Amino acid sequence: MEPILSNVPGSLAWHVWHERHPVLFARIKEAHPFPPEIHTALDGLLAETLTPPWLDAPFLSAESTFYRRLLDAIGYFSPGPWAGFDLFAFLKDADLASAPLHDLPELTPAEHLIASLWGNQADLGFQLGIAVGPAAHLVADDTDDALSVLTGAARVGLVADNAGKELLADLGLIDFLLGPGGVGAVTLYLKPHPYYVSDATTTDLVKCLRALAGAGGRAAGTADRLHAAAAAGRLLIDTDPFFCAPLPFHEAPPDLFGRADVLIFKGDLNYRRLVGDNHWPTSTPFASTLPAFDGTAVVALRTLKSDVLVGVDDAVVAALADQGDWRTNGRYGSVQVFIP
Ligand SMILES: O=P(O)(O)OC[C@@]1(O)O[C@H](CO)[C@@H](O)[C@@H]1O
Numbered sequence: 001m002e003p004i005l006s007n008v009p010g011s012l013a014w015h016v017w018h019e020r021h022p023v024l025f026a027r028i029k030e031a032h033p034f035p036p037e038i039h040t041a042l043d044g045l046l047a048e049t050l051t052p053p054w055l056d057a058p059f060l061s062a063e064s065t066f067y068r069r070l071l072d073a074i075g076y077f078s079p080g081p082w083a084g085f086d087l088f089a090f091l092k093d094a095d096l097a098s099a100p101l102h103d104l105p106e107l108t109p110a111e112h113l114i115a116s117l118w119g120n121q122a123d124l125g126f127q128l129g130i131a132v133g134p135a136a137h138l139v140a141d142d143t144d145d146a147l148s149v150l151t152g153a154a155r156v157g158l159v160a161d162n163a164g165k166e167l168l169a170d171l172g173l174i175d176f177l178l179g180p181g182g183v184g185a186v187t188l189y190l191k192p193h194p195y196y197v198s199d200a201t202t203t204d205l206v207k208c209l210r211a212l213a214g215a216g217g218r219a220a221g222t223a224d225r226l227h228a229a230a231a232a233g234r235l236l237i238d239t240d241p242f243f244c245a246p247l248p249f250h251e252a253p254p255d256l257f258g259r260a261d262v263l264i265f266k267g268d269l270n271y272r273r274l275v276g277d278n279h280w281p282t283s284t285p286f287a288s289t290l291p292a293f294d295g296t297a298v299v300a301l302r303t304l305k306s307d308v309l310v311g312v313d314d315a316v317v318a319a320l321a322d323q324g325d326w327r328t329n330g331r332y333g334s335v336q337v338f339i340p
Contacts, residue, residue, distance in 0.1 A: 001278040003058040041073040060277035064246035095164035101215035117301040119169030142337035153261035161267030163204035192239040250291040268305040286311030298338040
């Protein structure tokens, strides 16, 4: 199957390099007191990525490599004042600060799942280029299967996406899963370093837990239970370098996910890595695109923000034909499940 490249003017991938990244660079430069060398390195990286080797490469690997090079440009991995500095923290922190955590309503299991899905609209890289509209509907809805496979599992893994509001909703889902009669343990897979603007790191997790605790009420209860679950070895955190690798999950090390019964993949990039960032016909069965996870069930929760899409009925696609950019505008979502 042909991979998605970035060399087609008008495509989402083309838009990311030519329109989203210049806005991102301007905001990063404006937000930090960088020395001239870092400004020069950033300008050089932006110019370089608008040339053919980058645009002709598969979008998935090129974009992931770009985020690594962005960290290199500020000296993230070298000794110095910017070593280990999260250049996206100012955006992630503002998103977290705007989360409405007071008087949280009690959610049903299905509402926890759907909140985690639509939390994925809170992707700050995406919002740099396009206004996010109201959630409209799901193009594939395996919610019932997702709940039944999740509530019957002993060990669940959640491959997180964005920090802030999305991670807060994910923590609500994890708190529900670990609740009375629920799963034995959940592993939360986070990024080992800043990535794709708003992807969640361990620092972002701690910030979310502090925000929940500080909000009191139901939010603080969630924070308390998750702290207790971590202390009891029932909430585990993993930041394997593979989560920032420019590769699909088909090329993951065999032991990446340990012995999970169910893996939840959050968001658009994880979906691209899960099914392969290819020009799939939309009717391609979801199960046929997945890596072999050796008996593990898969739940993919995603808002549609890039071209790749599988497992959707032709009638659904036909009904959306007059919606223009429905596959990339973030207003549509999917819950897709594979049960081995
Ligand atoms: O994984 P997420 O946060 O849901 O989305 C990441 C994203 O904004 O970045 C890529 C383009 O830059 C696309 O995969 C998608 O639109």
